[in-house]
Amino acid sequence: MLHCKPIGYRMANRSMSRLAQWCSRVFMVEINQKTEPIYFALSSKPGARNSELEALLGSGKLFSVCALCDGRVQSARSHAHLKTALTEKLAPGCDLFDTASFLPDVNNSLIRGFFLRDNSALSSAERVVTQLQQKGSVCVFRYTREENGDYLCSAVTHEPAERERSYYVTPAPAPQHHPSTLNITNSDVFYQLAEAYKVLQECSDIIPESKAVLELVEEQQLESNSSHDKRFPVIVIEGLDATGKTTLTCSLQKALGAVLLKSPPECLAQFRQRFDAEPPLIRRAFYALGNYITAAQIARESSHAPVIVDRYWHSTAAYAIATAVSGREENLPAVGSEIYEWPSDLLRPSLVLLLSVSPEERLRRLTHRGLDKTEEESQLEINHLFRRKVDEAYKRIQNPACMVVDASPSPDHVLQQVLCLIRNKCNL
Ligand SMILES: Nc1ncnc2c1ncn2[C@@H]1O[C@H](COP(=O)(O)OP(=O)(O)O)[C@@H](O)[C@H]1O
Numbered sequence: 001m002l003h004c005k006p007i008g009y010r011m012a013n014r015s016m017s018r019l020a021q022w023c024s025r026v027f028m029v030e031i032n033q034k035t036e037p038i039y040f041a042l043s044s045k046p047g048a049r050n051s052e053l054e055a056l057l058g059s060g061k062l063f064s065v066c067a068l069c070d071g072r073v074q075s076a077r078s079h080a081h082l083k084t085a086l087t088e089k090l091a092p093g094c095d096l097f098d099t100a101s102f103l104p105d106v107n108n109s110l111i112r113g114f115f116l117r118d119n120s121a122l123s124s125a126e127r128v129v130t131q132l133q134q135k136g137s138v139c140v141f142r143y144t145r146e147e148n149g150d151y152l153c154s155a156v157t158h159e160p161a162e163r164e165r166s167y168y169v170t171p172a173p174a175p176q177h178h179p180s181t182l183n184i185t186n187s188d189v190f191y192q193l194a195e196a197y198k199v200l201q202e203c204s205d206i207i208p209e210s211k212a213v214l215e216l217v218e219e220q221q222l223e224s225n226s227s228h229d230k231r232f233p234v235i236v237i238e239g240l241d242a243t244g245k246t247t248l249t250c251s252l253q254k255a256l257g258a259v260l261l262k263s264p265p266e267c268l269a270q271f272r273q274r275f276d277a278e279p280p281l282i283r284r285a286f287y288a289l290g291n292y293i294t295a296a297q298i299a300r301e302s303s304h305a306p307v308i309v310d311r312y313w314h315s316t317a318a319y320a321i322a323t324a325v326s327g328r329e330e331n332l333p334a335v336g337s338e339i340y341e342w343p344s345d346l347l348r349p350s351l352v353l354l355l356s357v358s359p360e361e362r363l364r365r366l367t368h369r370g371l372d373k374t375e376e377e378s379q380l381e382i383n384h385l386f387r388r389k390v391d392e393a394y395k396r397i398q399n400p401a402c403m404v405v406d407a408s409p410s411p412d413h414v415l416q417q418v419l420c421l422i423r424n425k426c427n428l
């Protein structure tokens, strides 16, 4: 796959409304998560007819909107703010779809945005988007239907020359790689401490907690360098919420006389809520750094006892990939993709076990437990597609890959099964 510098920022630095710059790109509109997105391009010539595209564009006033800012942190936050503003301000009768533009199969080329179809009584969408445009770096396109059925796209801008220039909307083929996979590296999943570290450095003015997190990372790295002596096995327990990780890790700790650690580590607990409210770029960098703190703790503790770890990099990567990749499981990067590779500088455990229970049993355990779930976990419950993607991503991660354990029997049975595996694989 080709790579490119984040193109959005380059565009933003020039003129946000130069429609010609968007003509090399393909646009994707996601009507819902279960169906294939619709792809179109902008062209100076009319294209072939396409019934799906016409059904999308068919009625109402149509706009696409995206936030373009200098810098990835600002861009990520502006996109999130734009979504909140649109959701709050659009009148009933307006449909809001996720959209993105990209260069087919070119890494880092994706720019996310929204597509609006306005069938509201007062046609209020135009007022809402132009107000948002006045407040910040928001780029708006309008789509209109000609009498002969062709669709044209033009920029909503004060520049007369730009306003008058329009392009035909033409159908485009689906790319080989789903567009939502293009920006995963170093935006959703980080493969080196330095990459995740940089994100929090870039945030430190707007999120003061970032500094404290970075200090903790530095402290732990220094301590671990002086005492790295890995002798005892390190066993990671992974799985969706309520698959029995807490129950099993506590039993394993007792049975093996092991040290129990987790990721994110306890020292980050006070910051978690703050970072959970941020867009994926920042949130995922926070969890990635958590793994490096846990790694430093593992390095120290494994010198004198076996170590059991409740969630580690598999969780960070699998949830991040499943959230980033929209639509169905088939859209995930293929098995063997570099996306599933373990970070080169992160301590590798001896064994990773993935607890697996049926969706029905998991739901029964969640309900029985009756505790608060994170927003993402609640989404899992209602979003079968998302859960399938997390599960599949867990299984595709390699070096080390995880071993799947059937966690539906009784707690004691699961413990005996896992102890047996550990003895076989780790000579304990
Ligand atoms: N093997 C099991 N069989 C039945 N219930 C279980 C089993 N393991 C755990 N549970 C119950 O399921 C719920 C979730 O378990 P927990 O260990 O907290 O999961 P996690 O840490 O993965 O979120 C708890 O109420 C726990 O008592």
Ligand SMILES: Nc1ccn([C@@H]2O[C@H](COP(=O)(O)OP(=O)(O)O)[C@@H](O)[C@H]2O)c(=O)n1
Pocket: 240, 241, 242, 245, 263, 264, 287, 291, 311, 312, 313, 315, 316, 317, 319, 320, 374, 376, 377
């Ligand atoms: N090592 C980890 C652990 C959790 N996470 C994130 O934290 C969420 C799950 O944490 P949780 O506290 O609900 O999990 P449980 O410990 O309750 O099973 C997931 O949604 C992941 O996004 C992560 O990214 N990396």
